[in-house]
Amino acid sequence: MSFFESLRDKAVTTISLLIERKDSDGVSPDELFCRQHRLPLGEKVLNQSAVEVGYLADSTKAAYRTNSYPQGKVYLTPHFLVFQDIYDGRSCLFVLHLSAIKKVERLPASSYGFALGIHTHSHINVKLYLxxxxxxxxxxxxxxxxxxxxNKPQAKNMAFFVxxxxxxYLLAKNHVPSAExxxxxxxxxxxxxxxYPGNLRELRDRSKMKLWFDLxxxxxxxLSLIKTPTFAKLVRVGLPNRLRGEIWxxxxxxxxxxxxxxDEYEKLLTDNENKHSIAVEEISKDLYRSLPEYAAYQDPEGIERLRRVLVAYSWKNPDIGYCQAMNIVTAALLIYMSEEQAFWCLNTLCDRIxxxxxxxxxxxxxxxxRVFESLVEQTMPVLWNHITKHDIQLSVISLPWFLCLYLTSMPLIFAFRIxxxxxxxxxxxxxxxxxxxLKINGEELIKTTDDGTFIQIxxxxxxxxxxxxxxxxxxxxxxQRTKFMDLFLVAFREFSVITDEMVEKHRxxxxxxxxxxxxxFVKRTELRNLPRIAxxxxxxVSSIYDRFYSIVRQQITVSGGSSFMEFELFTIFMSQICDFIDPEPTDDNTFQKQExxxxxxxxxxxxxDSSKLSLKDLVIGLNKLIEPDxxxxxxxxxxxxxxxxxxxxxGILTISEDLLFITLPWEMGKLHDALTATAIENAIADKICEQQEAVGVSNQDPIPIPSNIDIDKEKxxxxxxxxxxxxASTFIQRAFEYAQPHEEDVLISDLPVDHKLSHNAALNPRLPVFxxxxxxxxxxxxxxxxELLFSSTIRGSIHIDTPTDGFDPMRNLRDMFDGLLADGREVAKKVRRRMDSAAHPGQLSSDNSSLKSRKSSKSHIEDDDDRDDDFSAIDIDESEKDFLFAAEVQALADPVSSKTDDSRHLRQFHDIRTDTQHSSKKANDNLIDFD
Known part of the structure; x- marks a missing residue:
């Protein structure tokens, strides 16, 4: 018994590996199986077994048909039982929906050892000899x-479905006992x-119906049809009008x-009733352009059916919504199908076929x-050489054939046969x-030299x-043979070598x-539609586009570039281009501040939508973030x-915390700003000057830049x-010193006369300020x-042009020294100026100050219409410090020591925020309390 159990476990393991394995195109065997047998995507093969099959209808007296497809494999999925001929993988004897199975019984032992009898709702009895x-x-x-x-709950839909x-209905109307x-x-x-299009007598519709009745x-x-070679023959000779929609x-x-x-179709229409979208507007424009030669589409009833199906699909699949030629195909489906049938057929066409x-x-x-052109080149090289020689655009001619499924290229009765x-x-x-x-018209086409004549033929x-x-x-x-019959003969006899495998190979x-x-093309179009940015x-912008869609992980060709970025993906995007955003923060406090x-x-x-960011929003936002002014x-x-x-x-406290977070890489010494770069250059220049003076080099001699300079990097x-x-400490102190109180809270008439009024009421922690x-x-x-942070530091830490396939990690401050030595042009200039300054003591060195004051910036502030002129009148003496936050005065008034502990300042800042919140809460009880 253990031997059989080990075989079973091995089989289950093998099946699992096959199910999970992907081919080179990323399609699993289960997905290929679903495509081959037209099953809904998501079905998985639970088990498979070699079988011989026989079947018999209750209404016939013949023996079980064991000679049609005697050998093959039967596959079990959660909702289907599928038999496939072992000799011809493209043939399928049956695809039974489990809802159509009424009974399964074990048959008496035979030479096969194990057999099952399956009874379907259509009274077809199938024998499986495993x-x-x-x-x-x-x-x-x-x-x-x-x-x-x-599948029992799903089987309840069977009574309604039939x-x-x-x-x-055809069998019930003709009193067939096995019919529902x-x-x-x-x-x-x-x-x-x-x-229906065409002449029913010429189409022999009644004769075809009789053949299908017998089948x-x-x-x-x-759902329980056994497909035999007769089924395929009847399809090729043309379906009767009343059965065409069901067989499709x-x-x-x-x-x-x-x-x-x-009921999903009706639910989609009900849930989205009276809603508007771009797709709905486009559908309304194209309704009367849909097969206008057919009478129904000049009538409100036909137009309304077409509109309902297209609108329902646009809400079912909003990524596609509505596209050109969908109205043509849907209009053709609705001639033979109900609205619900056409809706699901349209879904299957767009998603799978x-x-x-x-x-x-x-x-x-x-x-x-492109595949079609390759096939023409392969099968008709003479015609292809003629087409390329005269630059005839074959794809422009054949595009409507494929896109509209020949419905707009030939009379409808022939397009429906296709x-x-x-x-x-x-x-x-x-x-x-x-x-x-092309082959039938090849002799005439090869005489043409332009697209117009080619199309006319x-x-x-x-x-x-x-x-x-x-x-x-x-x-x-x-x-009696028509040209359309010749077309069918050539297509399905001479070109029967065109198989799914060949088409997929060319694809x-x-x-x-x-x-x-x-x-x-999509990229150029979308970038062209973006607003102009300075x-x-x-x-x-091109780099932003590439990174945006590489992170969204959606094929641009499918969506046409209409995707949105959610917050989680936005975090990834910013971490890839910003030095101050950590892709994987290890500290919880840092993670919360960053988020x-x-x-x-x-x-x-x-x-x-506050939950989705478009490419346009992202470009405009980044344009503001790297503003140079x-x-x-x-x-x-x-x-x-x-x-x-x-x-x-x-909000003031939030701003100060966010400034602390943004500047964290510089606070920790991982990055350097312009002031630090200047200090490094000065230190290197000073060292080189000392070395030059020690060896007595003349001012006119070239200044060599050593490969290594020993300076105090830690300092x-x-x-x-x-x-x-x-x-950070100075910001929060000055922000509250110069903040303004709300006017309604500082009216002199509301204050006790025996209290001293502060010059700046904002210094009172109990008063609301802004x-x-x-x-x-x-x-x-x-x-x-x-000031330097907003003028250049933030902008310099954002690297939009970083390649999407690789991102450099944040450089440590020490890594920068070697770079400065490698490119010593600026250092050499500083050394030359120092040596010249030493030779002329009266000349002031331009390197003694780190950066000049920005007078132009201050002049802009003075000209600002919103400027508060009372700032210059504020004079805070020692007695007024009683109104400052006690914790702020103690933590921020003292200058920062030479060896400041970063964690200590962060803790102080947290304490300040807590005291401020406590003071604000207390102020709600008594806004004016000067005791």
Whole structure:
């Protein structure tokens, strides 16, 4: 027994590996299996077994048909039982939906050892003779029972579903005992009301219906149809009008979607009633352009059906919404299908059969045009050489054939015959017919030298498809044969070598080239539609575009560049281009501060939905973030926090915390700013001057730059750390010193006369205060470090042009020294000036001061219309310090020591915030209390 158990475990492991394994295109075996048998994506093969099959209809007296497809494999998925011929992988004897199975029983032992009897709702009895070890057969039987048990809730839809199938109604109307009771004609297409294209007598519609009636009695119908070679023959000779819609949805697999998603179509329409979108507007424009030659689409009933189906699909798949030619295809479906049938058939077409045909970029159609050209070159080299020699654009001519499925190229009755085979055999039908059209007209086409004549020949051919190809032939069969029959014969006999594998091989060959061309086109189009910005070059915007879509991880060719970035992806984006954003912060405190700042930035940049950021929003936001103008840069930062042009007490503390977070890489010495770079250059220059003086080098001699200079790196690094921490402390002190109280809280008439009034009521921790833009600018410009932060430091730490395939880590401050030595031009200039200054003591060195004061910036503030002129009148003496925050006075009044501990300052800052919040809470009880 353990031997069989080990075999079972090994089989299960092997199946699991096969299920999880992906091919080179990233498609799993389960996905390929679903595509091959038209199953809904998501079905997984639970088990498979070698079998021999026999079946019998209750309405016939014949023996079990064991000679049709005697050997093959049966596959079990959660919702289907599929048999596939072992000799011809493209043939499939049956695809049984588990809802259509009424009973499964174990048959008496035979020479096979294990057999199952399956009874379907259409009264077809199928025998499965399982070949293999009994333990494997037992496992298959057990899993089949489990799948049937799980499918019980879904089986309840079966009674409703059969009422919508005309095949069931056809048998019930003719009193076939095995048929379900269907009392009324199922909902059908517009053809039932407005008539079907073509002459029913010439199309032999009644004779075809009789053939299908016999097939349904013998081989089942809809969800339990046994597909035999007769089924394929009847499809190729043309489907009867009343059955065309049902056979279409059975062959393409949309019938399975319809039973599994009962009422979803109506729910989509109800939930989105009266909603507007771009897709809905485009649909309204194209409704009357949909097969205008058919009477139903000149009538409100037909237009309304078409509108409902297209609108429902636009809400079902908003990424595609609505695209050109979808109205043509849907209009054709609605002639033979109900609205719900057409809706699910359209879903299957767009998602699985011809993906990418109906998208904003039509990448699927363009790819198949390249495949078609390759097939023409391969099968008709003489015609292809003629086409290339005269520069005839074949893809322009054939594009409507593929995109509209020949519905706009030839009379509808012939286009529908092509669709009959297309839904059964897939996209290869389009290629075979197109190649046959060129081959039949090859002799005339090879005489043309321009596109116009080429197109006229083909148009004339399409209008003559109903004519006899050999009217004077003495053979009666040839005399009755039409040009369309010849087209079918050439397409499905001479070009039967065009298989799915061949088409997919050519697609793989040209996919990257076509996708690359489309991506570049989409990129140019979207970049052209972006607003003009001043601070980003065209290369910068291009880099932003590439990074945006590489992070969103969505094919641009599918969506046409209409994706949005959510906050998590925005964090990744910013961490890749900003030195002050850590991609993986290890400290919880840092992580919270970073997330809070980025969330504020994200929501401020979003123009419409606060949860999604478009490419346009991102470009505009980054343009503001790297603003080179000092005052504008300060204003952009202040706008992140202000409401109605003011920032309250809590906002001031938030700004100071965010400034601490942004400057953290400089506070920790990981990055250097312009002041530090100048200090390093001065230190190196001083060292070189000392060496030059020691060896007695003349001022006129060239100055060699050594490969290594020993300077006090720790001291320079410490100076930068102290400077940034001091700037943070000074900012919060000055922000509250110069903040203004709200006017309603400082009226003199409300104050007791026996109390002394402070010059600045904002110093009272119990009064609400605010900071406006002019004040914020003044506080920033009062500190050299923060002034430099907004003028150049932040902008220099953002690297938009960093390649998307690799990101350099943040450089440590010490890594910068070697770079300065390698490029010693600036250092050499400083050394020369020092040596000249030593030779002329009266000349002042320009390197004694780090940076000059920005008089132009201050003049801008003085000219600002919003400037508060009372700032110059504020005079704070020692007695007024009683009104300052006690914790702020103690923590911030003392100068920063030479060796400042970063963590100590952060703790002080946290204490200040806590005291301020406590003071603000207390102020709510008594706003004016000077005791």
């Amino acid at each position: 070949v293999g070890l009994r333990s494997e057969s037992e496992l298959f039987s057990s899993q089949l029972m489990g799948a049937l048990q799980s 009422q919508t199938c005309y095949s069931e 009771t269907v009392n009324q004609v199922p909902a059908s297409g517009l053809g039932l009301t407005f008539g 349904f009695r013998a081989d089942g119908r809809n 949805e059975l062959n393409c697999g949309s019938m399975y979607m319809r039973i599994d998603h009962k 011809i993906p990418g045909y109906y998208s904003k970029t039509m990448y699927g159609t363009l790819l198949d045009q 669709l009959d085979v297309f839904f059964m055999e897939g996209p290869t039908t389009l290629f075979r017919v197109a190649l046959a059209i 083909l148009k004339k051919y399409f209008t003559s498809l109903d004519q006899r190809s050999e009217p004077s032939s003495t053979n009666p069969k040839n005399a 793989t060959k040209h996919r990257n080239t076509v996708f690359g061309n489309i991506s570049q 601070n980003l070059s065209n290369d910068d 809070r700042f980025l969330k504020r930035l994200f929501e401020h940049w979003c123009s419409e 000092l005052l504008t840069s300060i204003s952009n930062f202040f706008a992140l926090y202000c409401e109605n042009g003011k920032v309250d007490r809590e 320079i690094e410490s100076m930068q750390i102290e400077r940034y921490l001091s700037a 900071l406006n833009l002019p004040t914020f600018r003044m506080v920033i410009l009062a500190d050299e470090t923060y």
